[in-house]
Amino acid sequence: xxxxxxxxxxxxxxxxxxxxxxxxxxxxxxxxxxxxxxxxxxxxxxxxxxxxxxxxxxxxxxxxxxxxxxxxxxxxxxxxxxxxxxxxxxxxxxxxxxxxxxxxxxxxxxxxxxxxxxxxxxxxxxxxxxxxxxxxxxxxxxxxxxxxxxxxxxxxxxxxxxxxxxxxxxxxxxxxxxxxxxxxxxxxxxxxxxxxxxxxxxxxxxxxxxxxxxxxxxxxxxxxxxxxxxxxxxxxxxxxxxxxxxxxxxxxxxxxxxxxxxxxxxxxxxxxxxxxxxxxxxxxxxxxxxxxxxxxxxxxxxx
Ligand code: GRG
Numbered sequence: 001x002x003x004x005x006x007x008x009x010x011x012x013x014x015x016x017x018x019x020x021x022x023x024x025x026x027x028x029x030x031x032x033x034x035x036x037x038x039x040x041x042x043x044x045x046x047x048x049x050x051x052x053x054x055x056x057x058x059x060x061x062x063x064x065x066x067x068x069x070x071x072x073x074x075x076x077x078x079x080x081x082x083x084x085x086x087x088x089x090x091x092x093x094x095x096x097x098x099x100x101x102x103x104x105x106x107x108x109x110x111x112x113x114x115x116x117x118x119x120x121x122x123x124x125x126x127x128x129x130x131x132x133x134x135x136x137x138x139x140x141x142x143x144x145x146x147x148x149x150x151x152x153x154x155x156x157x158x159x160x161x162x163x164x165x166x167x168x169x170x171x172x173x174x175x176x177x178x179x180x181x182x183x184x185x186x187x188x189x190x191x192x193x194x195x196x197x198x199x200x201x202x203x204x205x206x207x208x209x210x211x212x213x214x215x216x217x218x219x220x221x222x223x224x225x226x227x228x229x230x231x232x233x234x235x236x237x238x239x240x241x242x243x244x245x246x247x248x249x250x251x252x253x254x255x256x257x258x259x260x261x262x263x264x265x266x267x268x269x270x271x272x273x274x275x276x277x278x279x280x281x282x283x284x285x286x287x288x289x290x291x292x293x294x295x296x297x298x299x300x301x302x303x
Pocket of ligand 1: 051052053054055085087088089091092097104163164167168190191231303
Protein backbone atom coordinates (compact mmCIF):
# COMPACT_ATOMS: atom_id res chain seq x y z
CA UNK A 1 0.00 0.00 0.00
CA UNK A 2 1.42 3.43 -0.88
CA UNK A 3 1.84 5.75 2.09
CA UNK A 4 0.24 9.17 2.56
CA UNK A 5 2.34 12.26 3.28
CA UNK A 6 2.83 13.03 6.97
CA UNK A 7 1.13 16.13 8.39
CA UNK A 8 4.31 18.23 8.01
CA UNK A 9 5.01 16.91 4.54
CA UNK A 10 1.45 17.77 3.48
CA UNK A 11 1.81 21.29 4.83
CA UNK A 12 5.06 21.81 2.91
CA UNK A 13 3.57 20.20 -0.21
CA UNK A 14 0.51 22.47 -0.15
CA UNK A 15 2.61 25.61 0.43
CA UNK A 16 4.94 24.70 -2.44
CA UNK A 17 2.12 23.81 -4.85
CA UNK A 18 0.11 26.92 -3.98
CA UNK A 19 3.08 29.15 -4.75
CA UNK A 20 3.51 27.45 -8.12
CA UNK A 21 -0.21 27.83 -8.84
CA UNK A 22 -0.21 31.51 -7.83
CA UNK A 23 2.72 32.18 -10.19
CA UNK A 24 0.98 30.39 -13.05
CA UNK A 25 -2.26 32.26 -12.33
CA UNK A 26 -0.37 35.55 -12.40
CA UNK A 27 1.05 34.65 -15.81
CA UNK A 28 -2.40 33.55 -17.06
CA UNK A 29 -3.86 36.89 -16.00
CA UNK A 30 -1.10 38.81 -17.76
CA UNK A 31 -2.07 36.96 -20.90
CA UNK A 32 -5.85 37.27 -20.43
CA UNK A 33 -6.35 40.82 -19.17
CA UNK A 34 -5.17 42.70 -22.29
CA UNK A 35 -7.66 40.63 -24.34
CA UNK A 36 -10.76 41.65 -22.36
CA UNK A 37 -12.70 44.93 -22.02
CA UNK A 38 -10.94 47.38 -19.72
CA UNK A 39 -13.92 47.91 -17.41
CA UNK A 40 -14.00 44.20 -16.43
CA UNK A 41 -10.27 43.79 -15.77
CA UNK A 42 -10.27 44.73 -12.09
CA UNK A 43 -13.21 42.45 -11.37
CA UNK A 44 -11.46 39.54 -13.12
CA UNK A 45 -8.27 40.18 -11.13
CA UNK A 46 -10.23 40.40 -7.89
CA UNK A 47 -12.08 37.13 -8.49
CA UNK A 48 -9.00 35.23 -9.59
CA UNK A 49 -6.43 36.65 -7.17
CA UNK A 50 -8.38 36.65 -3.92
CA UNK A 51 -6.74 33.53 -2.51
CA UNK A 52 -8.44 30.24 -1.82
CA UNK A 53 -7.05 26.76 -1.42
CA UNK A 54 -6.27 26.31 -5.14
CA UNK A 55 -7.39 22.73 -4.75
CA UNK A 56 -8.43 22.09 -8.35
CA UNK A 57 -5.09 22.94 -10.00
CA UNK A 58 -3.26 21.12 -7.19
CA UNK A 59 -5.33 17.99 -7.87
CA UNK A 60 -4.69 18.37 -11.60
CA UNK A 61 -0.92 18.53 -11.11
CA UNK A 62 -0.96 15.66 -8.60
CA UNK A 63 -2.90 13.45 -11.04
CA UNK A 64 -0.49 14.41 -13.84
CA UNK A 65 2.45 13.28 -11.69
CA UNK A 66 0.66 10.19 -10.36
CA UNK A 67 0.48 8.78 -13.89
CA UNK A 68 4.09 9.64 -14.71
CA UNK A 69 3.80 13.17 -16.14
CA UNK A 70 6.91 15.33 -15.81
CA UNK A 71 7.76 19.01 -16.11
CA UNK A 72 6.55 22.33 -14.72
CA UNK A 73 4.48 23.42 -17.74
CA UNK A 74 1.53 21.53 -16.26
CA UNK A 75 0.91 24.35 -13.73
CA UNK A 76 0.05 26.69 -16.55
CA UNK A 77 -2.46 24.19 -17.94
CA UNK A 78 -3.86 23.40 -14.48
CA UNK A 79 -4.83 26.99 -13.69
CA UNK A 80 -7.59 26.79 -16.34
CA UNK A 81 -9.55 24.94 -13.66
CA UNK A 82 -9.04 27.79 -11.21
CA UNK A 83 -10.22 30.31 -13.82
CA UNK A 84 -13.52 28.42 -14.18
CA UNK A 85 -13.77 28.00 -10.42
CA UNK A 86 -13.22 31.76 -9.96
CA UNK A 87 -16.05 32.55 -12.37
CA UNK A 88 -18.39 30.15 -10.56
CA UNK A 89 -17.69 31.76 -7.18
CA UNK A 90 -18.13 35.29 -8.53
CA UNK A 91 -21.49 34.41 -10.09
CA UNK A 92 -22.55 32.27 -7.12
CA UNK A 93 -22.10 35.24 -4.79
CA UNK A 94 -24.22 37.64 -6.90
CA UNK A 95 -27.48 38.94 -5.38
CA UNK A 96 -29.54 36.89 -7.87
CA UNK A 97 -27.88 33.71 -6.55
CA UNK A 98 -26.55 33.34 -2.99
CA UNK A 99 -26.25 37.10 -2.38
CA UNK A 100 -23.02 36.71 -0.42
CA UNK A 101 -20.99 39.64 0.91
CA UNK A 102 -17.97 37.71 2.22
CA UNK A 103 -15.79 35.08 0.56
CA UNK A 104 -12.26 33.96 1.51
CA UNK A 105 -12.37 36.49 4.33
CA UNK A 106 -12.81 39.39 1.91
CA UNK A 107 -15.61 41.39 0.34
CA UNK A 108 -17.01 39.52 -2.68
CA UNK A 109 -16.26 40.80 -6.17
CA UNK A 110 -19.65 42.42 -6.78
CA UNK A 111 -19.44 44.24 -3.42
CA UNK A 112 -16.20 45.87 -4.60
CA UNK A 113 -16.63 46.17 -8.37
CA UNK A 114 -20.42 46.07 -8.80
CA UNK A 115 -22.82 43.52 -10.26
CA UNK A 116 -22.41 44.42 -13.92
CA UNK A 117 -18.60 44.22 -13.95
CA UNK A 118 -18.74 40.96 -11.94
CA UNK A 119 -21.26 39.37 -14.28
CA UNK A 120 -19.18 40.38 -17.30
CA UNK A 121 -15.94 39.26 -15.62
CA UNK A 122 -17.37 35.82 -14.81
CA UNK A 123 -18.72 35.40 -18.34
CA UNK A 124 -15.34 36.36 -19.82
CA UNK A 125 -13.57 33.75 -17.73
CA UNK A 126 -15.56 30.86 -19.24
CA UNK A 127 -14.17 31.07 -22.80
CA UNK A 128 -10.96 32.53 -21.32
CA UNK A 129 -10.35 29.34 -19.34
CA UNK A 130 -11.13 27.09 -22.31
CA UNK A 131 -8.84 28.98 -24.63
CA UNK A 132 -6.11 29.03 -22.01
CA UNK A 133 -6.42 25.26 -21.56
CA UNK A 134 -6.32 24.64 -25.31
CA UNK A 135 -3.28 26.86 -25.86
CA UNK A 136 -1.35 25.43 -22.92
CA UNK A 137 -2.10 21.86 -23.95
CA UNK A 138 -0.72 22.60 -27.42
CA UNK A 139 2.23 24.36 -25.75
CA UNK A 140 2.94 21.15 -23.81
CA UNK A 141 3.17 19.22 -27.06
CA UNK A 142 -0.25 17.58 -27.07
CA UNK A 143 -1.73 17.05 -30.55
CA UNK A 144 -4.78 19.18 -31.44
CA UNK A 145 -7.24 16.33 -30.81
CA UNK A 146 -5.68 15.71 -27.37
CA UNK A 147 -6.02 19.42 -26.56
CA UNK A 148 -9.64 19.39 -27.72
CA UNK A 149 -10.33 16.39 -25.49
CA UNK A 150 -9.15 18.40 -22.48
CA UNK A 151 -11.38 21.34 -23.40
CA UNK A 152 -14.27 18.86 -23.75
CA UNK A 153 -13.57 17.58 -20.24
CA UNK A 154 -13.64 21.11 -18.83
CA UNK A 155 -16.78 22.10 -20.75
CA UNK A 156 -18.70 18.98 -19.73
CA UNK A 157 -17.78 19.44 -16.06
CA UNK A 158 -18.73 23.13 -16.09
CA UNK A 159 -21.94 22.73 -18.09
CA UNK A 160 -25.54 21.62 -17.69
CA UNK A 161 -24.65 18.05 -16.68
CA UNK A 162 -22.07 19.40 -14.23
CA UNK A 163 -21.57 22.64 -12.33
CA UNK A 164 -24.30 24.82 -13.89
CA UNK A 165 -26.80 21.93 -13.71
CA UNK A 166 -25.87 21.40 -10.06
CA UNK A 167 -26.30 25.09 -9.33
CA UNK A 168 -29.79 24.99 -10.84
CA UNK A 169 -30.70 22.03 -8.62
CA UNK A 170 -29.25 23.94 -5.69
CA UNK A 171 -31.40 27.02 -6.37
CA UNK A 172 -34.52 24.91 -6.95
CA UNK A 173 -33.85 22.99 -3.73
CA UNK A 174 -33.89 26.03 -1.45
CA UNK A 175 -36.56 25.75 1.28
CA UNK A 176 -37.28 22.12 0.37
CA UNK A 177 -35.96 18.99 2.11
CA UNK A 178 -33.88 17.04 -0.40
CA UNK A 179 -33.49 13.28 -0.11
CA UNK A 180 -29.99 11.78 0.22
CA UNK A 181 -29.86 10.67 -3.46
CA UNK A 182 -31.02 14.15 -4.54
CA UNK A 183 -28.32 15.78 -2.42
CA UNK A 184 -25.64 13.43 -3.80
CA UNK A 185 -26.77 14.16 -7.37
CA UNK A 186 -26.73 17.93 -6.77
CA UNK A 187 -23.21 17.92 -5.32
CA UNK A 188 -21.84 15.38 -7.78
CA UNK A 189 -22.67 17.99 -10.41
CA UNK A 190 -22.14 21.29 -8.63
CA UNK A 191 -18.79 20.56 -6.96
CA UNK A 192 -17.78 17.00 -7.81
CA UNK A 193 -17.74 17.34 -11.59
CA UNK A 194 -15.03 20.02 -11.63
CA UNK A 195 -12.91 18.23 -9.01
CA UNK A 196 -13.14 15.03 -11.08
CA UNK A 197 -12.34 16.92 -14.27
CA UNK A 198 -9.26 18.40 -12.58
CA UNK A 199 -7.91 14.90 -12.07
CA UNK A 200 -8.93 13.69 -15.53
CA UNK A 201 -7.38 16.69 -17.28
CA UNK A 202 -4.08 16.25 -15.41
CA UNK A 203 -3.98 12.53 -16.14
CA UNK A 204 -5.00 12.88 -19.81
CA UNK A 205 -2.37 15.59 -20.31
CA UNK A 206 0.18 12.97 -19.22
CA UNK A 207 -1.31 10.43 -21.67
CA UNK A 208 -2.52 8.08 -18.91
CA UNK A 209 -3.88 4.57 -19.43
CA UNK A 210 -7.61 3.77 -19.26
CA UNK A 211 -7.02 1.86 -16.01
CA UNK A 212 -5.41 4.92 -14.43
CA UNK A 213 -8.21 7.16 -15.68
CA UNK A 214 -10.86 4.83 -14.22
CA UNK A 215 -9.08 4.80 -10.86
CA UNK A 216 -8.84 8.58 -10.78
CA UNK A 217 -12.50 8.83 -11.73
CA UNK A 218 -13.49 6.71 -8.74
CA UNK A 219 -11.13 8.65 -6.50
CA UNK A 220 -12.61 11.92 -7.84
CA UNK A 221 -16.17 10.76 -7.31
CA UNK A 222 -15.39 9.98 -3.66
CA UNK A 223 -13.42 13.14 -2.87
CA UNK A 224 -16.09 15.24 -4.63
CA UNK A 225 -18.76 14.04 -2.23
CA UNK A 226 -16.37 14.03 0.74
CA UNK A 227 -15.55 17.66 -0.04
CA UNK A 228 -19.20 18.66 0.26
CA UNK A 229 -19.86 16.64 3.41
CA UNK A 230 -16.82 18.37 4.95
CA UNK A 231 -18.13 21.76 3.78
CA UNK A 232 -21.46 21.08 5.49
CA UNK A 233 -19.69 19.97 8.70
CA UNK A 234 -17.61 23.16 8.66
CA UNK A 235 -20.69 25.29 8.01
CA UNK A 236 -22.42 23.68 10.98
CA UNK A 237 -19.53 23.96 13.42
CA UNK A 238 -17.63 27.17 12.52
CA UNK A 239 -18.38 30.88 12.56
CA UNK A 240 -18.49 33.12 9.47
CA UNK A 241 -15.17 34.68 10.63
CA UNK A 242 -13.52 31.29 10.92
CA UNK A 243 -14.80 30.23 7.50
CA UNK A 244 -14.27 33.60 5.83
CA UNK A 245 -17.64 33.33 4.09
CA UNK A 246 -21.18 34.41 4.63
CA UNK A 247 -24.02 33.31 4.39
CA UNK A 248 -23.90 29.56 5.10
CA UNK A 249 -26.02 27.02 3.21
CA UNK A 250 -28.17 26.47 6.29
CA UNK A 251 -28.83 30.26 6.43
CA UNK A 252 -30.03 30.02 2.85
CA UNK A 253 -32.52 27.26 3.70
CA UNK A 254 -30.57 24.60 1.78
CA UNK A 255 -30.48 20.92 2.62
CA UNK A 256 -27.08 19.75 3.85
CA UNK A 257 -25.51 16.43 4.82
CA UNK A 258 -25.64 17.61 8.42
CA UNK A 259 -29.35 18.51 8.27
CA UNK A 260 -30.00 15.12 6.66
CA UNK A 261 -27.76 12.82 8.74
CA UNK A 262 -26.64 14.79 11.82
CA UNK A 263 -23.03 15.64 12.70
CA UNK A 264 -21.79 12.17 13.72
CA UNK A 265 -23.17 10.28 10.77
CA UNK A 266 -21.98 12.97 8.37
CA UNK A 267 -18.44 12.68 9.83
CA UNK A 268 -18.60 8.92 9.39
CA UNK A 269 -19.71 9.33 5.78
CA UNK A 270 -16.79 11.70 5.07
CA UNK A 271 -14.31 9.22 6.57
CA UNK A 272 -15.74 6.32 4.57
CA UNK A 273 -15.43 8.34 1.37
CA UNK A 274 -11.76 9.11 2.12
CA UNK A 275 -11.01 5.43 2.64
CA UNK A 276 -12.82 4.52 -0.57
CA UNK A 277 -10.92 7.22 -2.48
CA UNK A 278 -7.60 5.87 -1.22
CA UNK A 279 -8.65 2.34 -2.11
CA UNK A 280 -9.43 3.46 -5.66
CA UNK A 281 -5.81 4.63 -6.01
CA UNK A 282 -4.50 1.29 -4.78
CA UNK A 283 -6.83 -0.72 -7.00
CA UNK A 284 -5.67 1.30 -9.99
CA UNK A 285 -2.00 0.76 -9.13
CA UNK A 286 -1.44 4.47 -8.49
CA UNK A 287 1.36 5.15 -6.01
CA UNK A 288 0.70 8.73 -5.01
CA UNK A 289 1.32 9.76 -1.41
CA UNK A 290 0.16 13.23 -2.48
CA UNK A 291 -3.28 12.11 -3.72
CA UNK A 292 -3.71 9.87 -0.67
CA UNK A 293 -2.97 12.82 1.61
CA UNK A 294 -5.15 15.21 -0.39
CA UNK A 295 -8.16 12.94 0.12
CA UNK A 296 -7.64 13.18 3.87
CA UNK A 297 -6.97 16.92 3.70
CA UNK A 298 -10.27 17.50 1.91
CA UNK A 299 -12.19 16.37 4.97
CA UNK A 300 -9.77 17.55 7.68
CA UNK A 301 -9.40 21.12 6.38
CA UNK A 302 -10.61 24.00 8.50
CA UNK A 303 -11.68 26.25 5.56
C1 GRG B 1 -26.44 30.39 -14.27
C2 GRG B 1 -27.55 28.65 -12.78
C3 GRG B 1 -26.33 29.33 -13.25
C4 GRG B 1 -25.14 28.97 -12.72
C5 GRG B 1 -23.83 29.62 -12.98
C6 GRG B 1 -22.64 30.16 -10.34
C7 GRG B 1 -22.47 28.87 -11.01
C8 GRG B 1 -22.71 28.77 -12.45
C9 GRG B 1 -22.08 27.79 -10.36
C10 GRG B 1 -21.78 27.83 -8.93
C11 GRG B 1 -21.44 26.49 -8.41
C12 GRG B 1 -20.54 26.60 -7.24
C13 GRG B 1 -20.63 27.76 -6.35
C14 GRG B 1 -19.66 25.67 -7.04
C15 GRG B 1 -18.60 25.79 -6.02
C16 GRG B 1 -18.93 25.12 -4.75
C17 GRG B 1 -17.85 25.21 -3.75
C18 GRG B 1 -17.74 24.04 -2.88
C19 GRG B 1 -17.02 26.24 -3.62
C20 GRG B 1 -15.93 26.36 -2.64
O1 GRG B 1 -14.77 25.75 -3.14
P1 GRG B 1 -13.40 25.82 -2.36
O2 GRG B 1 -13.63 25.48 -0.93
O3 GRG B 1 -13.09 27.37 -2.45
O4 GRG B 1 -12.38 25.03 -3.08
P2 GRG B 1 -11.71 28.16 -2.36
O5 GRG B 1 -12.09 29.49 -1.77
O6 GRG B 1 -10.75 27.41 -1.52
O7 GRG B 1 -11.23 28.29 -3.77
